Amino acid sequence: MSGKNPAVAQRHYWIDKPRNVLRIVRGLCVLGAVLFFTDALYEKHPHFSMDGWFGFYAIFGFVVCVSLVLLAKWLRTVLMRPEDYYDR
Amino acid sequence: MTADIHPGLLLLLGGLATPLLPRIARRIYVIALPLVGLWIAWHLDNGNHWALAAFGFELELFRVDRLATIFSTIFLIAAALGNLYAYADDDRLQATAAQVYAGAAISATYTGDLVSLFLFWELTAVASVFLIWARKTERAYRAGLRYLVVQVGSGVLLLCGLAIRAQATGSVAFGPIGLDGAGGVLIFLAFGIKCAFPFLHNWLQDAYPEATVSGAVILSAFTTKLAVYALARGFAGTEMLIWIGAAMAAFPIFYAVIENDLRRVLSYSLNNQLGFMVVGIGIGTELALNGTAAHAFTDILFKALLFMSMGAVLYRTGTANGTDLGGLYKTMPWTAGCCIVGAASISGFPLFSGFISKSMIIAAAAEGHHWIVWSVLLFASAGVFHHSGIKIPYFAFFAHDSGKRPPEAPWSMRTAMGITAALCIAIGIWPAPLYAILPYPVVFDPYTTAHVVNQLQLLLFSALAFTWLMRTGLYPPEMHAVNLDADVIYRRFIPRLTKAFIATFGPLDRTARRALVQSSQNFIVTIERIYGPTALGRTASVSQMVSWIVGLLAIYLALEFLSQP
Numbered sequence: 001m002s003g004k005n006p007a008v009a010q011r012h013y014w015i016d017k018p019r020n021v022l023r024i025v026r027g028l029c030v031l032g033a034v035l036f037f038t039d040a041l042y043e044k045h046p047h048f049s050m051d052g053w054f055g056f057y058a059i060f061g062f063v064v065c066v067s068l069v070l071l072a073k074w075l076r077t078v079l080m081r082p083e084d085y086y087d088r
Numbered sequence: 089m090t091a092d093i094h095p096g097l098l099l100l101l102g103g104l105a106t107p108l109l110p111r112i113a114r115r116i117y118v119i120a121l122p123l124v125g126l127w128i129a130w131h132l133d134n135g136n137h138w139a140l141a142a143f144g145f146e147l148e149l150f151r152v153d154r155l156a157t158i159f160s161t162i163f164l165i166a167a168a169l170g171n172l173y174a175y176a177d178d179d180r181l182q183a184t185a186a187q188v189y190a191g192a193a194i195s196a197t198y199t200g201d202l203v204s205l206f207l208f209w210e211l212t213a214v215a216s217v218f219l220i221w222a223r224k225t226e227r228a229y230r231a232g233l234r235y236l237v238v239q240v241g242s243g244v245l246l247l248c249g250l251a252i253r254a255q256a257t258g259s260v261a262f263g264p265i266g267l268d269g270a271g272g273v274l275i276f277l278a279f280g281i282k283c284a285f286p287f288l289h290n291w292l293q294d295a296y297p298e299a300t301v302s303g304a305v306i307l308s309a310f311t312t313k314l315a316v317y318a319l320a321r322g323f324a325g326t327e328m329l330i331w332i333g334a335a336m337a338a339f340p341i342f343y344a345v346i347e348n349d350l351r352r353v354l355s356y357s358l359n360n361q362l363g364f365m366v367v368g369i370g371i372g373t374e375l376a377l378n379g380t381a382a383h384a385f386t387d388i389l390f391k392a393l394l395f396m397s398m399g400a401v402l403y404r405t406g407t408a409n410g411t412d413l414g415g416l417y418k419t420m421p422w423t424a425g426c427c428i429v430g431a432a433s434i435s436g437f438p439l440f441s442g443f444i445s446k447s448m449i450i451a452a453a454a455e456g457h458h459w460i461v462w463s464v465l466l467f468a469s470a471g472v473f474h475h476s477g478i479k480i481p482y483f484a485f486f487a488h489d490s491g492k493r494p495p496e497a498p499w500s501m502r503t504a505m506g507i508t509a510a511l512c513i514a515i516g517i518w519p520a521p522l523y524a525i526l527p528y529p530v531v532f533d534p535y536t537t538a539h540v541v542n543q544l545q546l547l548l549f550s551a552l553a554f555t556w557l558m559r560t561g562l563y564p565p566e567m568h569a570v571n572l573d574a575d576v577i578y579r580r581f582i583p584r585l586t587k588a589f590i591a592t593f594g595p596l597d598r599t600a601r602r603a604l605v606q607s608s609q610n611f612i613v614t615i616e617r618i619y620g621p622t623a624l625g626r627t628a629s630v631s632q633m634v635s636w637i638v639g640l641l642a643i644y645l646a647l648e649f650l651s652q653p
Binding site for chain 2 (some may be wrong): 048
């Protein structure tokens with residue numbers, strides 16, 4: 001729609017620079033490492049056996065998300081149809 | 089003092105006056121009405137207020153208890169926020185439909201019998217379809233029709249179920265129902281359709297994204313959560329619900345990952361959040377049912393917030409497709425910020441509302457030693473962060489720059505989003521007031537070290553997974569496409585089968601009919617050849633016909649007389 005504000009279109013934002021995006025990614029990795037090893041610092045009260053493992057939630061989160069996306073990507077080969085599929 | 093004013097009927101009947109008001113008054117009226125209702129709802133005494141006898145049954149239109157109050161409270165808040173959001177969308181019909189719809193849903197939470205529940209159940213279906221049709225496109229019209237058929241169908245099942253149940257037990261009271269009789273099963277199915285159980289779910293993802301900008305916000309709050317309320321009332325502790333809920337929490341997230349229309353992604357994630365609530369109902373302990381009620385409360389807010397932010401994007405850019413969006417944070421920072429608050433809430437980040445409600449259900453699953461269900465819910469928590477927490481804000485406001493520079497949302501939308509976001513954060517930081525109104529006393533502390541650390545680990549490593557997949561290019565790109573779901577059965581297979589049936593039997597039928605016409609013509613020709621051209625064309629006068637009939641009757645009488653012993 002409208003709103004083509006040239007000043008906004010020209011402006012450069014901090015996050016536009018690939019260098020800064022890389023900084024965010026590195027920050028996330030550092031934070032992840034810190035959180036992973038936080039498991040050594042508190043007492044766990046597991047309900048089952050696996051949730052008592054060191055770093056269980058971190059590993060679980062990473063593994064299931066990667067599996068989710070790759071499985072969903074494969075599902076596209078089965079489920080995906082052209083956008084006007086139901087209109088034809 | 090206010091014991092006789094029914095907040096649901098106030099909104100329903102008060103809403104009927106909406107179209108008569110001039111524009112400015114109308115806009116303020118629809119925001120004030122639910123707030124008045126909220127004030128009344130909070131001053132009601134528990135108990136049955138209006139009982140009346142009709143259709144040979146004792147009807148209870150106004151039963152107030154803790155479960156009814158928490159649902160009517162959040163429905164009234166959602167109605168006020170939705171109406172504020174709709175301020176910019178000036179549509180007389182939509183404003184009226186929204187009040188009737190919300191009023192019917194609130195009235196349904198106060199019903200103490202199945203007959204009145206059925207009436208309000210159907211009214212929510214009929215009123216809400218106008219929020220889809222108000223989009224005024226051919227697509228929306230057809231999606232609305234499909235939606236209406238499914239919703240009214242749910243009501244018909246409810247009616248059959250309650251009739252069978254009334255026959256069997258002599259009662260139409262709306263309390264624990266159970267799956268013992270055929271009536272109970274039908275009622276369960278009726279609730280299941282509105283609650284979007286697997287294979288009965290597709291009306292949701294089909295219709296909500298076709299609704300208007302504000303219509304989707306309002307729709308997201310009521311229908312499905314009314315079904316959650318009804319299940320919690322009628323089927324708490326039904327074990328089958330644990331498995332149904334686990335399936336609901338898991339399968340929609342796969343669709344959410346590959347879906348392009350971001351409002352449809354939100355519909356899938358709505359379905360996934362309902363799964364958590366249904367698991368809670370299935371477990372049926374006090375902690376689990378508290379978790380369900382709390383999660384319904386927080387979900388209505390953060391899901392409305394997410395629909396509001398995507399609605400604002402649609403309102404300003406004319407599209408909600410991930411493929412056509414990106415980089416909008418530059419000109420819509422307020423909307424982007426509110427969207428991120430909604431995303432953090434649905435993902436269950438500590439200090440946001442989802443954290444304090446979802447964790448109750450997961451804890452209840454762990455305490456019940458349902459380890460499979462517990463793992464599925466954990467998977468669903470990580471998955472919801474993936475598709476709602478990251479994908480929605482990322483593809484709309486960041487990702488590749490689409491070059492679109494739309495202006496920020498209108499002030500009314502910004503205000504509605506701001507208040508909703510503030511509520512999401514307030515509940516996350518200070519859950520005590522919400523815990524105080526749950527159906528059972530709460531002995532649960534979400535902010536333990538282990539829980540906070542574990543949740544942060546789960547979410548951060550999900551974010552790392554997203555980052556890794558994105559940067560390596562493994563993440564599936566957004567595409568213009570339709571993904572087949574259960575609706576393919578009634579949108580494709582059944583019409584195809586019908587067409588194939590007609591294609592096969594049509595010619596056969598035509599041949600048979602032609603042969604029949606041909607043979608009767610041949611017959612007429614033969615008769616005429618034998619008896620002359622006037623044999624069949626001759627007409628008889630009325631007096632001739634009457635004398636024939638009189639003659640026949642005389643013979644009949646004589647025979648009757650002769651056959652007497």
